[in-house]
Amino acid sequence: MKARVFITLKNGVLDPQGKAIGHALNGLGFASVGEVRQGKVIDIDLSETDAAKAKAALKDMCEKLLANTVIEKYEIEIG
Amino acid sequence: MKAAVIVFPASNCDRDAATALEAMTGKKTAMVWHQDNELPAGTDLVVLPGGFSYGDYLRCGAMANQSSIMAAIKAHAEKGGAVLGICNGFQVLTESGLLPGALMRNAGLKFICKPVALEVTETQSAFTRNYAAGQAVTFPVAHGEGNYVADDATLDRLEGEGRVMFRYQNNPNGSARDIAGILNEKRNVLGLMPHPERAVDPATGGSDGRAMFQGLIEALS
Numbered sequence: 001m002k003a004r005v006f007i008t009l010k011n012g013v014l015d016p017q018g019k020a021i022g023h024a025l026n027g028l029g030f031a032s033v034g035e036v037r038q039g040k041v042i043d044i045d046l047s048e049t050d051a052a053k054a055k056a057a058l059k060d061m062c063e064k065l066l067a068n069t070v071i072e073k074y075e076i077e078i079g
Numbered sequence: 080m081k082a083a084v085i086v087f088p089a090s091n092c093d094r095d096a097a098t099a100l101e102a103m104t105g106k107k108t109a110m111v112w113h114q115d116n117e118l119p120a121g122t123d124l125v126v127l128p129g130g131f132s133y134g135d136y137l138r139c140g141a142m143a144n145q146s147s148i149m150a151a152i153k154a155h156a157e158k159g160g161a162v163l164g165i166c167n168g169f170q171v172l173t174e175s176g177l178l179p180g181a182l183m184r185n186a187g188l189k190f191i192c193k194p195v196a197l198e199v200t201e202t203q204s205a206f207t208r209n210y211a212a213g214q215a216v217t218f219p220v221a222h223g224e225g226n227y228v229a230d231d232a233t234l235d236r237l238e239g240e241g242r243v244m245f246r247y248q249n250n251p252n253g254s255a256r257d258i259a260g261i262l263n264e265k266r267n268v269l270g271l272m273p274h275p276e277r278a279v280d281p282a283t284g285g286s287d288g289r290a291m292f293q294g295l296i297e298a299l300s
Contacts, residue, residue, distance in 0.1 A: 016188050068138055070181040
């Protein structure tokens with residue numbers, strides 16, 4: 001089973017990198033670009049075949065390592 | 080005082096820390112590899128040094144927190160043993176939960192490497208007992224991710240309990256409430272971004288850091 005984990009900064013946490021990307025896009029002429037927030041994507045192969053069990057394990061992985069929940073939130077996509 | 084410096088892959092201030100400790104204590108400092116499971120017997124002070132442990136993969140300090148030595152460090156802190164996390168060491172301490180909050184990319188996005196003016200905010204700790212409250216000191220900083228972030232309730236609690244130990248006089252990195260260094264609730268774990276171990280010799284970087292090590296020696300010997 002393949003899973004994809006999205007990790008992004010929580011709302012309200014300043015994202016200086018996102019801001020710099022936004023400025024650069026404006027500089028390239030993309031005038032419609034407003035706020036930009038960046039994050040990371042982690043792809044994980046799992047031997048687990050039960051989707052519910054996989055999701056529970058992935059949530060545990062996010063809480064223990066993949067995300068720092070002081071500043072980040074995560075979303076899990078399976079399949 | 081028996082000190083141990085933890086060495087992670089890509090720690091790069093471990094020898095600076097050992098040199099400073101040895102100059103101040105006159106004793107050999109133990110260098111402890113991250114894959115070890117225990118601290119040398121009788122360790123009084125554990126130093127988590129600056130650097131780029133595990134190449135800052137995932138998040139600064141996140142992989143170091145998974146090292147086998149961390150269980151021993153947490154047990155040492157739990158028993159009231161002193162732990163000093165400098166720069167990347169501070170990041171490891173927040174990742175481990177020994178200190179609250181997190182350290183994010185500097186607000187200006189630049190890596191900052193220069194001496195900075197700090198205020199010693201609190202003196203009630205083994206780390207700061209030899210400073211005067213409100214004393215101005217200069218320590219070097221060298222970091223790209225030193226922007227201290229925590230929710231307002233946590234910040235209020237840190238301030239209310241006298242656990243903000245150092246503040247920037249001219250905030251270089253966007254840290255909330257100018258915070259440069261904080262203490263845990265039991266007052267035995269300090270994390271700070273500036274480098275006191277690079278300020279123990281007037282020939283290189285000033286000597287304002289000496290009082291921290293002197294205070295630790297007096298408190299822990």
